[in-house]
Amino acid sequence: MDLSICIVDHVKNQISFSGARNGIIVVKQGKALRYKADLLPVGGNYTKRGKPIERQFHTQTIDISSDDWIYMHTDGFIEQIGGSNNVPMNYNQYEKLLISLTNIDKAEEKNEFLTSELERWRGLNERLDDILIMGFQVI
DSSP: OOEEEEEEETTTTEEEEEEEBOOEEEEETTEEEEEOOBSSOSSSOOEETTEEOOOOOOOEEEEOOTTOEEEEEOSTTTTOEETTTTEEOOHHHHHHHHHHHTTOOSHHHHHHHHHHHHHHHHTTSOOOSOOOEEEEOOO
């Protein structure tokens, strides 16, 4: 299972983030900052050269302000095949979409924007995976 988790510290204006294969993106002052997760999923049996791998998940502390947007997401949107070359969307394109969301006020309009961008990108290709994007601000 892949996941990410954030704990918000309202006093210090920070979030503590840890992820298992799912990172987060923080949009700060019009720029997307990507925080990578650890490469191993939660659960399952993983070995390297026949020896079990000890899972260690790291915590990153991120300073935030009330204007920042924190986006937690699955890999479904990014890995969707589409575009003019029928390839997966890359992180740069995805980050530009998330930056665009900061100019949209209403949640319904944000959902409509992401849905239409996904459909535009996907074209006639089938949807390949589950898609979840959760964005929030700490006010």
